[in-house]
Amino acid sequence: MSDSYDVIVIGGGPAGYPAAIRAAQHGLKVACIDDWQNYDGSRSFGGTCLNAGCIPSKALLESSELFHRAHEEFGVHGIKTGGVELDLAAMQKRKAGIVTQLTGGIGQLFKANKVSGMQGRGRFLGDGKVEFTDPDGKQQTLQAKHVILAAGSQPIELKSVPFDGKQVVDSWGALEFDTVPGKLGVIGAGVIGLELGSVWKRLGSEVVILEAMDTFLPMADAQIARDAQRQFKKQGLDIRLGAKVQGAKTGKSGVTLSYEDKDGTHDLKVDKVIVCVGRKPCSAGLLAEGTGVETDERGFVKVDEECRTGVQNTWAVGDLVRGPMLAHKATEEGVMVADLIAGKIAEVNYEVIPSVIYTAPEIAWVGKTEAQAKEAGIDYKVGTFPFAPNGRAKAMEQAAGMVKLIANKRDDSLIGAHVIGPMAGELISELVVAMEFQASIEDLQRTIHAHPTLAEAIHEAALAADGKALHGINK
Incomplete structure (x- = not known):
């Protein structure tokens, strides 16, 4: 394995792997390091988006929507379906197959573009040096003319409602249920909470979404948000605003959530809980001391509009930096940086x-x-x-x-x-x-x-x- 590159990318998600591919398309020698590990211990590129976020969630959203329509709507079209039954195992198998195809495709793209894909942990040491630790714990110091930090983000865990991986799960765990919860609690009525709540509501769960804010979808236009809230209520999603979760007690029979709203303190008994209160950058452990790369109080790497960190030839992109945590935003930043490294004119229109x-x-x-x-x-x-x-x-x-x-x-x-x-x-x-x-x-x-x-x-x-x-x- 070579230890010297033009560009080393730390992170193989939707920011990192496109950056690596574009840099290689410019004729640069590129390595992409990624530490993603799946539930079964296997490793793959693609980050949260392909493995545990965008792609598997959309697969389940599509399948659950078809199941719902077969039950509720096909008759209006003159289609008699008889007894429609859910095969959740088959649905999950289909989802997993889509993920495997897409993540496997990244390896093929790396090979076609001569990118060195390295599975293991990358840590920026400064001065273009990257410490690479393989899955067996063997370490190697790599050198690059340019380093792109693209480590992504991870779910925020509530101290009052810690994950246990079984009854209280994050967004990834919510995509892996092998049975449909009878009653499901979702903490957070943002994008992820609404999508996951919709999946399991369509498949038969009674879903209660607890949102600490008093306003529904404050990032959207108010008129659109009002229409959305009305339609979700019509679908049977129980969305409770101004509901601040205080704690959770788990037991053999389920989880009891305690929350407070304008009417006082309440208990909510559910079978499972999904915590969807946002994500945080994976900057912990990414930077050795003395690199000069700065992070803010929330752990985001500080960059300018061109994703320069202020340290020469060191860049940061995607969920690791300011701006919306969106896969397509991350991709465009990765491509922009690769083009800038190659001396091309590039920008991202954040508007x-x-x-x-x-x-x-x-x-x-x-x-x-x-x-x-x-x-x-x-x-x-x-x-x-x-x-x-x-x-x-x-x-x-x-x-x-x-x-x-x-x-x-x-x-x-x-x-x-x-x-x-x-x-x-x-x-x-x-x-x-x-x-x-x-x-x-x-x-x-x-x-x-x-x-x-x-x-x-x-x-x-x-x-x-x-x-x-x-x-x-x-x-």
Whole structure:
């Protein structure tokens, strides 16, 4: 094994492995070190996203949605299914197969691009030196002209509700249940909590979500969040806001959660608990003393807009640094840094990073909310259009939700876009492109959208911003 490289990447998740591949595409000699270990002890690249986050959760969301629709909706389409039964083992096997295919593909990409994939622990020593410890404990010091720190993040554990891996689990553990909990407690009504709660609700759990904040989905546009809360309540998700969890007692018969809200202290008896209160950077143990790389009080590595740490030729990307903890943001930062190392012009436009919640309905947004536009003193206009009159949404039996567009009145530019409804995560891409190219509302109005498609709701929302909607009542 060589001990000298142009670039060493510590971390093989959605920030690290694309950075390694792009650097190698520039003709640089690259190594990517990753310490991910699966439940069964095996090792794979891909980080939380591919192994225990984005990919397995979406596999279960898709499977559980089909199960739910077979029970609740197929009859409306004239499809008689008879007795529909859940085979959770088969569902989990399918999920695991998808994960294996995608994580295995990273190894193939490394081989094709001549990246040295190294499984074990990486620790930055400073001056371009990286300590590599293999799974057997053997250590080696590697040297690089550039080091990219991409160690990712991990779930935050509550001191009052510690993980035990069985009855109280993190988001990864919640993807590995081998039986459907009769009653499930979820702490945190953020993206992860809502997605995991939705999976197990569709499969038969009674789900109670406890959220410490008084506001539901504060990061989303308030109008969209209100619609989402209403629809989740209709689905049977019991979301309790302002519920601050004080502690948990585990026993043979389940878990008793104690929480406090405006009405006092309460106990909630459940079979299992998922703790989804956020994630923290995996910076502990990553940096030796004296490297010069600084972290803030929460453990995030300090970087500038180009992800430079302030230490020469040392970079940090992804969940390890400021900004939203999103896989696509991490990937773009990794690619940007690789391009900058190769002397290319590169940047990440942080103003147009989309966010998606893969519930049903899906929720997606990019840019400013209406409240943010108001706070910034922008003279803005809003165009909204529901999916209810949309022919494709009607045909799909998924006509709940809306598209909301926010534009600056001064120059008609699109500054925010919000979608709740079918395929919102796909629809938002058109609006990201529009914002990236500084499109105006008029540009969207003049863009021909195929009929019948869900995207027509975007066209109608753009028309509605100027009181010109064709299939809705203009206000």
